[in-house]
Amino acid sequence: MADSTEKTLRIREFPIDENPKYTYLNHEKGILSWLLTIDHKRIGLLYLFSIVFFFFVGGLLALMLRTELLTPAQNILDADTYNQIFTLHGAIMIFLFIIPSIPAALGNFFLPMMIGAKDVAFPRLNLASWYIYILGALFAIYSIITGAVDTGWTFYTPYSTQTDMSVVSMTFAVFILGFSSILTGLNFIVTLHKLRSPGLSWSKMPLFLWSLYATAIIQILATPVLAITVLLLAMERILGIGIFDPAMGGDPVLFQHFFWFYSHPAVYIMIVPAFGIISELISVFSRKTIFGYWAIALSSLAIAFIGFLVWGHHMFVSGQSELSSVVFSFLTFFVGVPTGIKIFNWVATLYKGSIDLKTPMLYALAFLFLFTIGGLTGIMIGALSVNVHLHDTYYIVAHFHYVMMGGTVVAMLGGLHYWWPKITGRMYNEIWGRITCGIIFISFNMTFLPQFVMGSQGMPRRYFNYVDQFQGLHQFSTIGSYFLGFGFLLMAVYLVWSLFKGPKASSNPWKARSLEWMTSSPPPHHNFEYTPVILHGPYDHHKPAKEFRMGYLNKETA
């Protein structure tokens, strides 16, 4: 660091090595160098492998469910197996895939790079959080092998305290995974406060980082409540202490309050990082300054804050007091406002831009389409009287898939393609990228649009059998899900292919302005060979690129 008494900054441009010999990938070799690494980039990749694995497992389970639903009566699964599979699909997708997805994989990799740091503030803690995640995953797998769980991912009491399944080990898995999430959040907050490069003020921080910052706050504040909840549940099952089970003097609705006090903010743990990626993609592929930087940054924090006050909207018909339902409904709508503001800002960024429809941008536009539907249907189910009709029907299933998959997963795919050259040093195939994006977009809508219709018509969720009138829509949805699965397989093929045969990527193929592009692809072990100095904002596309490659001119480099 420079002497703080220095009056003038001595800086110069550092050219980027386009053919790096030593990168983080070959810095050290062997399996142990990965398993014991404290490099945030490698830990990010460990997370990426893990979540991709669980995404495919969760996806296969979903296809089994959809296949069963081809006919109103039983075809390939029996009722108990079906119930276990939808529980696993939900639990795996939520706890093992989507919560860690963007922050722990892409966030871990790019957060330090985007602030010009060598690593996160606590690199060892970072590795520990991955191991804690794996431990949690092992517990989850253990409970699947020892009899599975059939409670739904929500573990509602008193069913979850009475069913003869491995609920205890599954709740411990959730308990452990929560700590992984808390530690990642803690690490990010400290890193953003303490390790920003000279000149990188809060107003010059990429919006992806603002969104990770908001996410980290929710992770730290909300996740402990989940830990308490599952601990109480386990105590009730193991020790027979009556907390939720009315047979022992408890109250089952109390569980729902505890559960949603975490799980509603958790929805924002899942979606807010996606907002960050979309801000990056829209600006870079329009090559234009982001519209409403502060509106986007602060709306993430606003969503994080309001998100803590709306959990009761999951419980309008649960038997909670009617006054609570009214208050929760009122507050719920106010999440819609900052969310709408973001969408308008992104659209305004496109205005007079130089828009290039590369694969990441296609995903960003797909996100705008799908997430807007997800958001507007959220307004629908926030309305008290309509919610009574739609609660626990397929409308809800469709709504959260539009938000979680159409929102988070699609944004993550956009981010993955966007940063692929930086992570791997190779370019993916642009044509196959676009085709796959199209397949996923269309088949996603085929799968989930009919579910809005079924829900409105009164098809309850978590139904193994259903009344005949819904068969046509169910079959359409199932066929869509097969195409969706095919789209992901196609993506896996061309991405893996690109690792071996893809053309070499330059350091900054998209001509972006944020710091992670101001170093080699793939980056060196310490990210930068110098201490970056930031003069401009991350979206200042009107400033010459070389002004973004400034660094301290210290003794060694002078």
Next chain:
Amino acid sequence: MNRIIEYLLPPQRSVAASEVDSLFTFINVAGFILFMGIMITILIFVIKYRRKSEDDVTPVITHNSILEVTWTIIPILLILIVFSWGFRGFLNLTNVPGNAYEINVTAAAWFWEFRYPDGSTTMNEVFVPVDRPVKFIMRSEDYLHSLYVPDFRIKTDVLPNRYTTTWFQATDTGDSNLFCTEYCGTGHSEMLAIVHVLSAEDFQEWLDGDSGIDEDMPLAELGELTFTNFGCSACHTLDGSPRIGPSLQGLFGSEIELDDGSVVEADEDYIRRSILEPSTQITAGFPANMPTYDGRLNEQQIDGLIAFIKEQ
């Protein structure tokens, strides 16, 4: 437009339904206009401002206060409308008229039992009068359940530790589906009932009669009627395939292996005991979750069921 909404929603068969549906329609229409506005704007921008050359220069537009205030205020106004509208409908759905006809509902894994003021009961079907408020006073015997009648737009969770209520006033005679919408295990999706809405006269006639059971009916026929009315078929098939419980085909007189390894013959005593104390003899390979029908069936109905099972 109306045809789309009609397709999307189940038929309106209660007085509360039209209020709910009009808000549903309003949000759909307003949402659709907003959505199309955003999408068309994006489409126009993407076409008009597509990249022409690598050297494109874009203007620096960081914010626009008037625009930003507008797109904050308009959504706030819209959500206030939607909130108040939803609130008004919710009051309709939760404030039970004082003169409502009360029916006690018991939910248990996995059936619905309805008990009328005169003490008669029905299972998995409920008879209600048209054009008269009907109040369900509900409790659960085990897990959480939720009573949902799409045609009436009502839904309320049923709890094991206290009563919850819901009400409706049916506008047409006819049948509507009643679903359980709170996940409750193996038979969740089988936990259905039918709401029979009868005209005032028919309803009175039904109350005065005794649920269609004729004292002189042959036993096996009485058994078949009981089998249907009490929802036995949710768990037991007649065609040999196992569902939640064993099939009744060829059951009578067969040797049954119980989960403790012992083997018993399925005679009259076995069937009677299986109905009244189901947890004492669980067939190997099946879950121990059949509820007791002690107090729910009278002697004649049990005799009828035994006769019916003999015929299978």
